[in-house]
Amino acid sequence: xxxxxxxxxxxxxSQVLFGVSLRVGEGEVATLxxxxxxxxxxxxxxIMGLNRPRGGAVTMRGAAIAGLPPERVARAGIGLVPxxxxxxxxxxxxxxxxxxxxxxxxxxxxxxxxxxxxAERSRQSARTLSGGEQxxxxxxxxxxxxxxxxxxxEATEGLAxxxxxxxxxxxAALKREGLSILVIDKNLHALKRLADRHHVLERGRTVWAGTxxxxxxxxxxxxxxxxx
Numbered sequence: 347x348x349x350x351x352x353x354x355x356x357x358x359x360s361q362v363l364f365g366v367s368l369r370v371g372e373g374e375v376a377t378l379x380x381x382x383x384x385x386x387x388x389x390x391x392x393i394m395g396l397n398r399p400r401g402g403a404v405t406m407r408g409a410a411i412a413g414l415p416p417e418r419v420a421r422a423g424i425g426l427v428p429x430x431x432x433x434x435x436x437x438x439x440x441x442x443x444x445x446x447x448x449x450x451x452x453x454x455x456x457x458x459x460x461x462x463x464x465a466e467r468s469r470q471s472a473r474t475l476s477g478g479e480q481x482x483x484x485x486x487x488x489x490x491x492x493x494x495x496x497x498x499x500e501a502t503e504g505l506a507x508x509x510x511x512x513x514x515x516x517x518a519a520l521k522r523e524g525l526s527i528l529v530i531d532k533n534l535h536a537l538k539r540l541a542d543r544h545h546v547l548e549r550g551r552t553v554w555a556g557t558x559x560x561x562x563x564x565x566x567x568x569x570x571x572x573x574x
Contacts, residue, residue, distance in 0.1 A: 347372050347407060347495050347526040348393070348424075354401035355392040362388045365402065367552050368528075368545040370495060375517070375527040377537050380547035381573040386530050387429055389547070390499050394426055395419045407494065420446075425493030429500045429530075431484040435473035439464055442472050442483055443490050450492025457486040460516065478509030485516065495526045502531055514540065534572070538562070546571050 353366040362385050370376040378386050391397040393404055395416040404412040406422045420426075434442050443457055443464070458465035461482040467475060472483060481502075488496055501517070502510040514536050517527060521540065531537060537544070544561050546554040548571050554564065561568060 347374070348528065349405045350389070350393065350402070351404075352402035353389065353392055353399055353404065353412075355388055355397045355399050357388075357397070361400070362550050363392065364550045365552070366547065366550065367402075368555065369543070370526050370528050371543070373521070373524045373526055374543055375521050375529065375541040376543040376545065377541045378528060378530045378545050378547065379534075379537075379568070379572045381571070384547040385550040386547055387499055388550075390426070390428075390497055390528075390530070393419070393497070394424065420491060420493075423494035425488035425491045425496045427481075427484045427488050427496065427498040427501070429503070431477075431480045433472040433475075433480050433483050433487070436471060438469050438471055439475070439483060440468045442487050446487065447490040448492050452489045452492050454490075457489060460489075460519075461486055478505050478512075481505060481509070481513060482516075485513075489520075493525075495528065496520065498527070498529045498531075500531060501529050502533060502536075510536075532572075534569070544568075 348370040350366060350368045354363050356362040366389050380386050388397060392399045395414050399412045411419050411422050443454060463479055464482055464486055502513050518540055521527060538558050538561060541558060543557055545552055546568055553571060554568060
């Protein structure tokens with residue numbers, strides 16, 4: 347589904363990524379792990395075209411997308427749930443969902459079935475929602491683009507435990523439907539239950555990659571890299 351090979355990127359004169367590589371298979375859930383400031387969000391931004399890569403390759407379903415503008419990356423089939431949610435605050439919940447919608451299986455009815463609270467708050471402005479509700483809205487908005495791959499940057503950061511549990515349940519349901527997912531989060535226990543493949547970043551480099559079984563084997567080493 348997604349292949350990233352030797353990705354380099356940064357901001358201005360500062361280079362942040364030094365050859366990041368990762369992959370997400372068809373129908374897989376993969377993780378991107380690492381301490382704060384190690385390059386996880388920059389990797390996502392480079393994949394999405396928000397930061398222009400300085401080197402390396404990014405392919406989506408075999409098509410090269412490195413360096414494309416964000417709207418073309420999105421049309422290639424990647425839906426993004428960004429760090430901090432980034433909902434449109436002055437738009438209603440419904441307007442947020444339909445603003446970037448594309449034809450496909452995911453429509454308002456399915457989003458409302460997945461997140462009933464969004465149906466209840468359909469006419470409210472997004473700024474009035476709780477943090478957990480905004481995260482649901484951000485996920486719903488990404489799904490309304492009918493992506494082949496969903497990327498979540500800090501999937502449950504700052505959310506109440508009951509909302510975090512609901513997000514993990516939702517991601518498990520999406521995996522069962524065959525959606526490919528790349529997720530960044532700090533909850534290693536939840537990620538091991540959900541994901542098939544893991545990647546660890548350290549100072550802008552991929553220093554470890556493997557399956558969940560291999561992560562269990564190398565857990566002490568990985569915990570040191572990700573600060574747990």
